[in-house]
Amino acid sequence: MSDLVGPFEQAVLLAILRLGEDAYGRAILHQAQESLGRGVAAGALYTTLDRLEQRGLVRSKLAPGTAARGGRARRYYFVAAEGNRALADARATLARMWRGIKLPATVKS
Numbered sequence: 001m002s003d004l005v006g007p008f009e010q011a012v013l014l015a016i017l018r019l020g021e022d023a024y025g026r027a028i029l030h031q032a033q034e035s036l037g038r039g040v041a042a043g044a045l046y047t048t049l050d051r052l053e054q055r056g057l058v059r060s061k062l063a064p065g066t067a068a069r070g071g072r073a074r075r076y077y078f079v080a081a082e083g084n085r086a087l088a089d090a091r092a093t094l095a096r097m098w099r100g101i102k103l104p105a106t107v108k109s
Contacts, residue, residue, distance in 0.1 A: 004093060005057070005086045011035050012048050013087055016058060016077050023077045025049070049077060057083035 005013065015031035016023040029045045052058040059078050065071040079087075 003055070003086070005090050008032075008036075008040075008044070009048060009052060009057075010087060010090055012045065012052065013057065013079055013083055016079050021076070024074050025077075028077065052083065053077075055082075056080055057086055 011032045012028060015028045015035060018031055018035075019027050025042075025046065028049070029040060029042055032045065033040050049058065049060075053060060057080055059080050060075050061078075062073045062075050065073045
């Protein structure tokens with residue numbers, strides 16, 4: 001079983017999956033913000049991307065710069081096989097935790 005990924009890491013991984021081949025920093029940031037329904041600091045996103053890459057959950061590649069970007073390169077991210085496993089583990093764990101729970105919950109006295 002993979003180390004469980006936290007909610008923000010899951011949001012980032014899912015954003016990368018949703019974006020497919022267009023998963024670069026700012027696009028991931030906007031997708032994560034949309035999914036979470038709140039603002040996300042760019043620094044928090046890039047720190048998380050670095051951590052996910054160090055853990056082997058994502059991979060990245062640097063694309064050549066373009067004239068439209070003033071020659072600057074863009075880094076694209078991809079969810080690695082281990083990242084897919086981590087997401088599946090997180091989803092299964094959450095489903096187990098919620099099994100048998102109905103909302104609104106009633107308090108037994």
